[in-house]
Amino acid sequence: MERINLDERVEWSIEVRDAGSGAMLFDRTPDVVLRTASIGKLFLLMEIMHQVRDGELDLHEVIDRTRMSPECRCEDSGLLYLLEQDTLSVRDLGFLxxxxxxxxxxxxxxxxxxxxxxxxxxxxxxxxxxxxxxYVRMVRPANGIGDMSCGCASELCDYMMQLQAGSLVSSEASAQIERWLGADTDTSMAAGAFNVDPLAHWEESEPFRLRHKTGTESDVRCDVGFVRCMPTGRAVAYAILANWDKTRYGDLRDAVLADMRAIGDVMRRHLER
Incomplete structure (x- = not known):
């Protein structure tokens, strides 16, 4: 891949691999562990499907939120706190x-x-x-866990390599996780390079098949996924993680998003060759 100049004020953990050959296309300190905000939800979806595979859980099991701990409620990212419906299946919660x-x-x-x-x-x-x-917490205790998830690009890229190969937990589990991630509406980061319809990009007619998960906090941006170019058949798996020191540098989100989009642009050119 082409050389990419990244903002040096940002802590990066990046790995981009060709999904067919496994060849490394681009990396930057891929073994550095950073805060990853919502990226850890990938492991929740994996465990859900692990329990489904082993018969401990059913995707059609109904969860009644009035019977769950009140601490579960979060009036933040998402839609559920805005809805009147109290019961949803495990499968539907996975889509949310x-x-x-x-x-x-x-x-x-x-x-x-x-x-x-x-x-x-x-x-x-x-x-x-x-x-x-x-858990997701609106306010984190000062003496508690500093973030809801952490990760390094090398492992998270490997997650996506397994997912696109259908070998994460099982082929059926991989297919369901892929379906959940195929509904992601956040294309503000590297995924923006593929110009998919953020609200509907599952259809086979799309030139790019995008499956990804993002994570966002005021000083964190992460985009982890895989994308296949349908006309060429090429695919890449990627993990792009960025943290920065707000106290020292202020708000770097514009610079970080521009760098992430630049990585996405380079991935796109590789896929379209």
Missing amino acids: VGAFSDNYATNLLIERAGLDRVQSFAVAQGFERSALLD
């Missing part, structure tokens, strides 16, 4: 997580699946430095 990174739906699924189960299965699958660390 995949499409809108819904924090309320996330917490309901964590409570149902078990945070310890999410964490232990991720480690068992080889994700030793990337994890969902906690």
Whole structure:
């Protein structure tokens, strides 16, 4: 891939690989562990499908939020806190997580699946430095966990390599996780280079097949996924993680988003060759 000049004020963890050959296309400190905001929800979806595979959970099981811990409620990212409906299936909650990174739906699924189960299965699958660390909390205690998830690009890119190959947990599990992520509406980062319809890009007629998850905090931007160019058949898996020091540098979101979009542009040119 082409050389990319990235903002040096930002902590980066990046890995971009050709999904067919596994060849490294671009990296920047891919083993550095950073805060990843909502990216840890990928491990929640993986554990949900692990339990479905083993018969411990059914995608059509109905979750009644009035019967769950009131601490699960989050009036933040997502739609569920705005809705009147109290009951949703596990499958539908997964779509809220995949499409809108819904924090309320996330917490309901964590409570149902078990945070310890999410964490232990991720480690068992080889994700030793990337994890969902906690529930989503509107305010984090000063002496508690500093962020809801952490990760490094090398492991998160490997997650996407397995997902696009259909080998994450099982072929059926991979297909369901891919379907959830195929509804993601956030194309503000690297994924913006592919100009898909952010609200509807599952259709086979799309020139790019995009499956990804983003994570956002005031000093964090992350985009992790895979994308296939249907005309050429080329595909890449990628993990692009950025953290910065707001106290020292202020708000760098514009610079970070521009750099992430530049990486997406280079990925697109590689895919279209």
